Amino acid sequence: MVNVEAILIGLLSAAHTPEQATHAARTVLRDHAHQLAEQQRAVAQTRHDRSYSDNRVFELKGSRDAADLIDPKVP
Template sequence: MTNIEAILIGLLSVAHTPEQAKHAARTVLRDHAHQLAELIRQDAQARHDRDYSDNRIFRLTGAQRAADLIDPEATA
């Protein structure tokens, strides 16, 4: 995974043109959203693995869909 903190430190320590700064900010936000979505998916899978109720597949599917909403790398 990309280290978001290292990216931001690099961005703040170097002068950029407005276009470069915009591109860098979008890259950081996309990476962060993807990492967050992956954490949601991992958490949902871990909860699914511990849950033996009849509704566990619905909860897993719902969490996966929520992660897809914020993940810029998710396929439609």
């Protein structure tokens, strides 16, 4: 698996101290993960609104739970 954080730290360290680069890389990754989770929640809600399946409530909950797993802003 590729260590994206290490790559970002390396790229950012050219213009920053190692501590600043680490902080910037982690911030970028956390923000990106949060945005992906928000997109997942939006897609789940859209599918829920269009579905007439008996399982739609469970599917929505499952999708939201999956989004929560990647969202660093969810405790």
